[in-house]
Amino acid sequence: MTLETTQTPDAAASVPQSLPFSRALNAGLRRAMTENDRVLLMGEDIGRLGGVFRVTEGLQAEFGERRVLDTPLAESAIVGTAIGLAMSGFRPVCEIQFDGFVFPAFDQITSQLAKLTYRHEGALQMPVVIRIPYGGHIGAVEHHQESPEAYFAHTPGLRVVSPSTPNDAYWMIQDAIASSDPVIFLEPKAKYWMKGEVNASARAVPLHASRIVRRGTDVTVVAHGAMVAVALQAAALAEAEGTSMEVVDLRSLSPVDYGPILDSVRRTGRMVYAQEAPGMVSLGGEIAATVMERAFYALEAPVLRVSGFDTPFPPAKLEGVYLPDADRILEAVDRALAY
Known part of the structure; x- marks a missing residue:
């Protein structure tokens, strides 16, 4: 599966560009990594392959294998490692390959990641982003088209967001990475190929605004x-x-x-x-x-x-x-x- 290669927006550009949703996410991740060398990406096949949906395409070549890590097929290990990295001052961004694959990491997310800051009375921050492609409309099977958002929205200590446009994807992923709290970042996979205007010079609305x-x-x-x-x-x-x-x-x-x-x-x-x-x-x-x-x-x-x-x-x-x-x-x- 390949996505159309499109020029990513220059952070200083003042002219909006038309980008597919996936490329807008890619550009947002690139900008966050450029501006903060403590931002790391982790996930299965996200490096050389660029991810199943090619959202991280080209980022390992640009930032190196120490910042874009291909992980083993073990979601619990991905999130558990990210928790340790956050404790050490990094800002890890984990990719879960499909929505139904998040459940092996459910214990780490709901029992540990969501509660550590509260357990330490705010003294320990958990700036971890977990990207989850979710939802239907791609002609797949169970574990590949589900919408598990209620599990995470129900869990105190987690922030949960879902962009619906390329411009929101570009800005919201950066805002999620900048957050001091863990963020479940739900990406509607049916929209990965949808094009839309991305304005890299002006943020639309805050992360948690409807x-x-x-x-x-x-x-x-x-x-x-x-x-x-x-x-x-x-x-x-x-x-x-x-x-x-x-x-x-x-x-x-x-x-x-x-x-x-x-x-x-x-x-x-x-x-x-x-x-x-x-x-x-x-x-x-x-x-x-x-x-x-x-x-x-x-x-x-x-x-x-x-x-x-x-x-x-x-x-x-x-x-x-x-x-x-x-x-x-x-x-x-x-x-x-x-x-």
Whole structure:
């Protein structure tokens, strides 16, 4: 699998460039490594190969094998080593090859990485970034298309973010690396080939800010990762039928920036949350509950959720049935408007 080779943005450039999502991540990693020699990359096949999705392509040749490390096939060892490196003053960035492969490192992430700073009353920082390609739409099988974000958002001590555009990918990976806390960096793999404008001279919004990406008046649709593009597609279809959808990109899954969401809901009176993950005990359920608590009197209908089904991820030929599409979002919007 190869990705289009595109010029990466110059940190001093003032003219935005069009880059695929994967190359924007590559450029963000390169800039962070250039500006701080304590930043290290670790993962399976990330060096000479450049990673399964070629996100780290060319970085080992540029920065050397001591800063871009090809690791054994052992996720627990990758994260455990990163914890030790962070204790020694480094800023390791770990790549988990696919979402379903993170679970061998789950103990290190949730039992150690998430708790060490708290255990030391803030005296010990854990600036570790764990990059996880996640989500569907690539025609793969289970362990390669899942959305495990709820496990990590549920764990105190972890920051969890997911960019949906190349520009956010470029800036958010740098902000995550600069964070003194551990960051789970969820990359929607379906968007690796999506091109978009990257402005290397101006940061868009802070790491943990949600953002309204389309204005509307009738209903608010909130989504994260690859589902943001699906929500925007649904909004365009709804507009043709006379319905005005406002779309909010969550961006940060923990902590959640509720300000733009609540402001939007108070204007529209209705909300739908869209996610690829199963609906049971999910991020969408938490956000729906919080919005109903904090904006109850502004709501003209219950907050509705669109999600994957509460089953293991199906064979590739059934992913189109399992994953929410624009039609399922529009069906939920119609139900919200019917109240």
